[in-house]
Amino acid sequence: MGKTLLxxxxxxxxxxxxxxxxxxLLIGTHLIHEVTSPQAFGMVRDLGLKVLYPNRTFxxxxxxxxxxxxxxxxxxxxxxxxxxxxRKNCAESGVTFFDLPSGNQGIVHIVGPEQGITQPGTTIxxxxxxxSTHGAFGAIAFGIGTSQVRDVLATQTMAIGKPxxxxxxxxxxxAPGVYAKDVILHIIRKLGVNGGIGYAYEYGGSxxxxxxxxxxxxxxxxxxxxxxxxxxxxxxxxxxxxxxGRPYSPKxxxxxxxxxxxxxxxxxxxxxxxxxxxxxAEEILPTVTWGITPGQAIFIDEAIPNPDALPxxxxxxxxEAIEHMRLPAGTPAAGIRIDVAFLGSCTxxxxxxxxxxxxxxxxxxxxSSVKAIVVPGSQGVAAVAEKMGLAEIFRExxxxxxxxxxxxxxxxxxxxxxxxxxxxxxxxxxxxxxQGSPTxxxxxxxxxxxxxxxxxxxxxxxxxxxxxx
Amino acid sequence: MALEKITQVTGxxxxxxxxxxxxxxxxPARFMKCVTFDxxxxxxxxxxxxxxxxxxxxxxxxDSRFIGATVLISGSNFGCGSSREHAPQALYRYGFxxxxxxxxxxxxxxxxxxxxxxxxKMSKQDISDLxxxxxxxxxxxxxxxxxxxxxxxDDVDFRAVISIPGHAREPLMNGRWDxxxxxxxxxxxVKSRVAAIPYxxxx
Numbered sequence: 001m002g003k004t005l006l007x008x009x010x011x012x013x014x015x016x017x018x019x020x021x022x023x024x025l026l027i028g029t030h031l032i033h034e035v036t037s038p039q040a041f042g043m044v045r046d047l048g049l050k051v052l053y054p055n056r057t058f059x060x061x062x063x064x065x066x067x068x069x070x071x072x073x074x075x076x077x078x079x080x081x082x083x084x085x086x087r088k089n090c091a092e093s094g095v096t097f098f099d100l101p102s103g104n105q106g107i108v109h110i111v112g113p114e115q116g117i118t119q120p121g122t123t124i125x126x127x128x129x130x131x132s133t134h135g136a137f138g139a140i141a142f143g144i145g146t147s148q149v150r151d152v153l154a155t156q157t158m159a160i161g162k163p164x165x166x167x168x169x170x171x172x173x174x175a176p177g178v179y180a181k182d183v184i185l186h187i188i189r190k191l192g193v194n195g196g197i198g199y200a201y202e203y204g205g206s207x208x209x210x211x212x213x214x215x216x217x218x219x220x221x222x223x224x225x226x227x228x229x230x231x232x233x234x235x236x237x238x239x240x241x242x243x244x245g246r247p248y249s250p251k252x253x254x255x256x257x258x259x260x261x262x263x264x265x266x267x268x269x270x271x272x273x274x275x276x277x278x279x280x281a282e283e284i285l286p287t288v289t290w291g292i293t294p295g296q297a298i299f300i301d302e303a304i305p306n307p308d309a310l311p312x313x314x315x316x317x318x319x320e321a322i323e324h325m326r327l328p329a330g331t332p333a334a335g336i337r338i339d340v341a342f343l344g345s346c347t348x349x350x351x352x353x354x355x356x357x358x359x360x361x362x363x364x365x366x367x368s369s370v371k372a373i374v375v376p377g378s379q380g381v382a383a384v385a386e387k388m389g390l391a392e393i394f395r396e397x398x399x400x401x402x403x404x405x406x407x408x409x410x411x412x413x414x415x416x417x418x419x420x421x422x423x424x425x426x427x428x429x430x431x432x433x434x435q436g437s438p439t440x441x442x443x444x445x446x447x448x449x450x451x452x453x454x455x456x457x458x459x460x461x462x463x464x465x466x467x468x469x
Numbered sequence: 470m471a472l473e474k475i476t477q478v479t480g481x482x483x484x485x486x487x488x489x490x491x492x493x494x495x496x497p498a499r500f501m502k503c504v505t506f507d508x509x510x511x512x513x514x515x516x517x518x519x520x521x522x523x524x525x526x527x528x529x530x531x532d533s534r535f536i537g538a539t540v541l542i543s544g545s546n547f548g549c550g551s552s553r554e555h556a557p558q559a560l561y562r563y564g565f566x567x568x569x570x571x572x573x574x575x576x577x578x579x580x581x582x583x584x585x586x587x588x589x590k591m592s593k594q595d596i597s598d599l600x601x602x603x604x605x606x607x608x609x610x611x612x613x614x615x616x617x618x619x620x621x622x623d624d625v626d627f628r629a630v631i632s633i634p635g636h637a638r639e640p641l642m643n644g645r646w647d648x649x650x651x652x653x654x655x656x657x658x659v660k661s662r663v664a665a666i667p668y669x670x671x672x
Contacts, residue, residue, distance in 0.1 A: 019645070038503075038505070064502060229575050436498070
């Protein structure tokens with residue numbers, strides 16, 4: 001009987017079965033950041049233990065870092081204390097820190113892949129739920145809580161049950177103006193925000209075969225929003241080419257040996273899945289979320305649903321969403337006025353996201369009613385974008401060009417919504433209060449849809465705004 | 470390390486209605502700018518409470534009838550969103566010692582169990598019945614019983630079946646709900662596993 005990639009990686013990384021039946025799973029690569037690590041380091045010290053494998057642990061600062069005025073001390077003393085605490089912990093334990101002065105700082109799920117640290121056939125854990133992003137490389141990667149960060153620091157393992165696997169096929173060709181972000185928003189809309197609980201999502205089909213690594217990362221990133229802690233794509237030539245020559249990628253003879261292993265770790269053709277779901281690429285249109293969970297999504301040509309028309313289990317949350325968003329049922333997606341446009345985050349803060357938008361907005365202007373910011377996902381992405389002239393295109397159009405960090409995705413740094421501002425965002429969560437204001441409102445969409453909203457001042461069909469067909 | 474064996478939790482209950490109550494609601498991100506978990510308790514549901522107040526309503530956690538409750542009751546997919554352990558930490562420090570819900574998000578469930586907070590699933594109907602009982606008599610004692618997989622109350626003959634996976638239930642009952650002790654026990658095996666994996670052993 002054939003094995004899935006999950007089976008193969010799980011087997012190879014199983015240290016033993018614990019008394020409670022879960023696996024003591026070896027975590028090959030541990031990524032850490034300033035929010036979920038300080039208490040963990042403290043707990044390790046309290047236990048009289050040390051970081052077991054500092055050379056398999058990599059740190060960056062992303063959640064609390066300002067995207068402008070980044071000189072230290074930061075204006076927020078709590079944020080300043082957190083970066084200094086991480087710096088101290090890394091120095092004491094010998095952990096590599098992609099710190100602000102390094103030129104390689106950025107959002108952890110953008111830094112790992114661009115450094116070549118994220119590799120097929122590995123297990124990766126990080127105290128952040130969007131760790132699922134790294135599954136795009138055929139790694140088994142998942143978010144963990146602070147106590148588990150402690151476990152991984154001290155033992156390089158954690159206790160975890162093996163998930164089932166749902167194979168999600170997307171076949172066909174995406175229509176022009178429809179992107180990877182639309183694909184994952186559509187999948188979550190259909191399968192639900194809790195559909196993936198207990199499952200790893202294995203994404204495949206011709207659409208995924210054709211995706212770039214960055215597109216695969218966008219999809220895997222939001223697996224957790226569908227309830228699936230793990231989401232992955234089988235590694236292939238696209239994966240290997242992305243990794244070739246990166247700082248932490250194997251080189252020379254080691255590279256060839258690694259590629260052979262990476263090819264072998266992909267799911268077998270006769271692998272058995274716990275569930276299989278099929279989607280046709282052609283049926284996916286530009287998608288926006290309208291409510292307070294990532295699953296409350298509609299196509300750009302649809303309207304906010306009437307709760308009574310929804311399945312019973314979705315009605316209460318839909319009514320709550322309508323009240324919070326102050327958008328009545330029946331409001332068409334197109335035409336909703338926005339106040340803020342945010343292009344960035346671990347979902348869509350990569351070079352290809354910036355390139356695609358810059359290509360279309362060149363020569364055009366952000367609406368005077370909109371505050372628009374572009375936050376490159378890492379200092380590396382920023383440097384290349386600047387060299388390519390993308391930063392200049394954004395500035396010319398009226399976007400603020402910022403430094404790398406999580407920024408407005410979550411309200412932990414100065415980039416926050418004010419009052420009930422409505423933000424067109426390329427991030428991954430639209431929960432109440434997510435973007436820093438309790439009454440703030442978020443609509444998730446693809447980078448180009450964010451740009452279309454920024455230019456027109458309202459949620460718009462980017463295909464019409466930019467003449468794409 | 471000796472942890473308490475948790476076979477049952479008894480206390481007053483409070484119902485926080487809603488499905489998909491996420492970790493940003495349980496503990497807004499701005500309260501996570503800390504290097505310890507101290508003091509997090511007072512900020513649990515901070516924005517939800519403020520929103521109710523602004524709308525002229527009272528959030529269940531601000532309702533004086535339910536102050537001091539140690540059993541939290543909610544809807545489906547409770548704790549969805551972030552992996553932040555700050556969420557169950559805030560609830561624990563607020564005073565909760567058990568959570569009853571229609572279903573739980575996976576990472577939240579794992580984090581809570583590691584802190585010794587039993588998270589048990591109960592049917593929507595039973596939750597509705599229990600909530601009504603508590604509304605009528607806020608002082609009733611709710612017992613979450615892991616030995617018999619049931620929730621019951623004193624005063625009234627309420628009894629409902631609950632479910633919790635064995636890999637959480639047994640460690641809670643055996644006082645091994647924080648897996649660090651078991652993981653440390655396996656350290657010898659860790660090193661040999663590392664040696665056998667090329668990308669880790671440098672072969």
